[in-house]
Amino acid sequence: MVKVKVSTDDVDIIKQTPGRKGIWGNYQFFVNDDTYECDYWFVLYGIDKKVTAKCPPENTYYVGGEPTSTCKFRKPFIQQFSNIISSQNRDYGVPCARKFSSLRWSVGAKMVNGSWLPEQDKDYDELKNMERVPKTKLLSVISSNKTLTPLHRKRIEFVKLLKEELGDKVDLFGRGFNEFEDTWDVIAPYKYHIVIENCREENYFTEKLMNAYLAESYPIYYGCSNIEDYYPSETMTKIDIEKPEEAVQIIRKIIADDPYEKHYSAIKKAKELTLDKYNVFAVFVEAMEASPCDESAEAKEITLWPSRKCKRLARLKRMIFGE
Numbered sequence: 001m002v003k004v005k006v007s008t009d010d011v012d013i014i015k016q017t018p019g020r021k022g023i024w025g026n027y028q029f030f031v032n033d034d035t036y037e038c039d040y041w042f043v044l045y046g047i048d049k050k051v052t053a054k055c056p057p058e059n060t061y062y063v064g065g066e067p068t069s070t071c072k073f074r075k076p077f078i079q080q081f082s083n084i085i086s087s088q089n090r091d092y093g094v095p096c097a098r099k100f101s102s103l104r105w106s107v108g109a110k111m112v113n114g115s116w117l118p119e120q121d122k123d124y125d126e127l128k129n130m131e132r133v134p135k136t137k138l139l140s141v142i143s144s145n146k147t148l149t150p151l152h153r154k155r156i157e158f159v160k161l162l163k164e165e166l167g168d169k170v171d172l173f174g175r176g177f178n179e180f181e182d183t184w185d186v187i188a189p190y191k192y193h194i195v196i197e198n199c200r201e202e203n204y205f206t207e208k209l210m211n212a213y214l215a216e217s218y219p220i221y222y223g224c225s226n227i228e229d230y231y232p233s234e235t236m237t238k239i240d241i242e243k244p245e246e247a248v249q250i251i252r253k254i255i256a257d258d259p260y261e262k263h264y265s266a267i268k269k270a271k272e273l274t275l276d277k278y279n280v281f282a283v284f285v286e287a288m289e290a291s292p293c294d295e296s297a298e299a300k301e302i303t304l305w306p307s308r309k310c311k312r313l314a315r316l317k318r319m320i321f322g323e
Contacts (some may be wrong), residue, residue, distance in 0.1 A: 001029040002293060003033050004284065007051050007304070008044035011116040013104050013166050014278050015123035024281040027288065039293045042284055043081070044102075046149050050184060050305050056083045056297035060304075061287060063093075063280070064105040065103045067204045070149065077307040085287060086201040097287045099203045107184040114241045122184055122214070128275055132189050133216040138169055139255065140186055140217075141194035142208070147177025155196050158241040162194070165248050167254060188215040189258040192250070196241060197223030205230065210278065220251060230267075230278065234263060235270040 004027050006013070014022050014031050022029040030038070036052075040059040062078055064071075064086035071088075078092040079086060089103040108122025143159045146152045163172055172178060173186040180186050189195050193212045199207060205224040207232075212219040219236040223225065227236070237254060239247035276282060 001026055002040065002288070003035070003038045004282075004288070005038040005041045006027045006034060006044060007047050009042070009046045009048050010044060010104065011109055012118070012120045013044070013280060015108070016104060016198065017281055018124050020125075024279075024285050025253055027281075028283070028284055029281060037299065040200070040284075040288055044280065046285055047304065047306050048268055050303055052301060052303045053263075055303050056299050057302060058297060059083060059288075059293060060302065061156070061293075063102050063283075063285075064088065065206075067101070067199045067201050069199045069201060076306050077268055077305070080304050083287070083291070083295045085283065087201065088206055092276050096239070097284065100283060101204045102278075102280055103204060103207045103245045105209070105274070106207045107187070107211045107214050108182065110181045111182060122277060124279075127214055127271075135189065135191045135217075135260070137171065137189045137191070138192040139166070139192045139194070139251075140171045140173060141196070142186060142197065143172065143177065143185070145174070149198070151199055153323045154241055158167075158196070158207065158309075159194075159248070161244050162248060162251070166255075175243050182276045183211050184215060187211055187217050191258075192220060192240075192254060193217040195223065199223075200225055202226050203229075206239045209236075209276055210274045213267060213274045216264075216267055216271060220254065220262055222247075230265060230299075231270050231273060235267040277294065 006029055014020050017024055022031060041053055041055045042061045042063055045065050060081045060084045062081040064073060064084065067318055068088045069089060073092060075092055078094055081094055083097045084094050085098045085100060085102055086096060087099055108120050141159055143155055145156060159172055162170055164309045173180055173238045195208045196214055197208060200223055202225050205227055207223060209219055219237045221238050222241050237250065239250050308316045
């Protein structure tokens with residue numbers, strides 16, 4: 001098997017592999033352990049401390065989850081890698097292996113007092129093999145009370161309008177509203193779930209949408225401008241929160257028509273895509289198979305530094321060498 005090291009500051013991602021074994025096809029993944037020699041090395045989102053391993057330098061990948069509008073990766077950090085996977089449209093001087101946000105799902109991950117609990121359920125096997133998710137409620141939406149960006153503010157304004165217009169037909173959850181531990185609990189009981197991304201960019205969609213599909217809820221969606229490149233149009237209804245009155249009317253019609261049963265088979269297809277195509281491990285494998293490991297490639301000892309350290313090291317290098 002091809003040996004793949006994964007370093008990340010994220011919570012348990014190994015649950016996204018069958019049997020939690022870290023195997024996807026012919027690839028064995030080692031996540032946040034002391035594996036030293038590997039054929040490929042992926043850093044997912046970030047690392048908290050320096051990590052050293054022996055790997056062909058051309059087989060190192062950084063996988064980013066933040067959009068262009070809210071994040072600019074530090075070049076000294078990114079340029080430690082030979083490849084990146086990111087939805088961003090910035091040029092970091094490193095080849096982009098795939099334009100994709102590559103986020104893990106968060107159903108089954110419990111957060112208490114701002115921290116993720118180590119124990120997680122809703123793993124690959126459970127989601128793949130579960131019977132049809134029973135629906136006892138109508139419509140939910142998750143929104144925090146963040147106001148850092150114009151879109152954050154528009155989102156809050158929209159969900160408040162939605163609550164005013166629809167009353168008890170919609171349940172509102174999120175920080176500053178009705179808080180919860182596990183996303184599953186506030187999506188799975190509902191036929192419909194409103195998904196509002198933090199931005200509207202090409203190739204950028206998040207666990208917010210994937211969570212809805214995994215819970216077999218029909219998404220009413222605002223976000224990724226080319227989402228149909230990833231999920232068929234019949235798997236969701238799109239709205240524009242910048243046209244709030246029109247969006248509310250679309251949602252009213254969905255409530256009146258109640259098309260959940262009509263769309264159920266499409267939702268199941270989207271669930272399969274989420275589990276088997278947009279799973280972070282499937283994305284890793286796609287990138288590796290697009291650039292197969294050269295058996296003659298020389299493995300070298302590599303030390304990767306956290307983003308904050310890279311900034312300091314780059315500054316020190318300029319001071320010493322005038323670069």
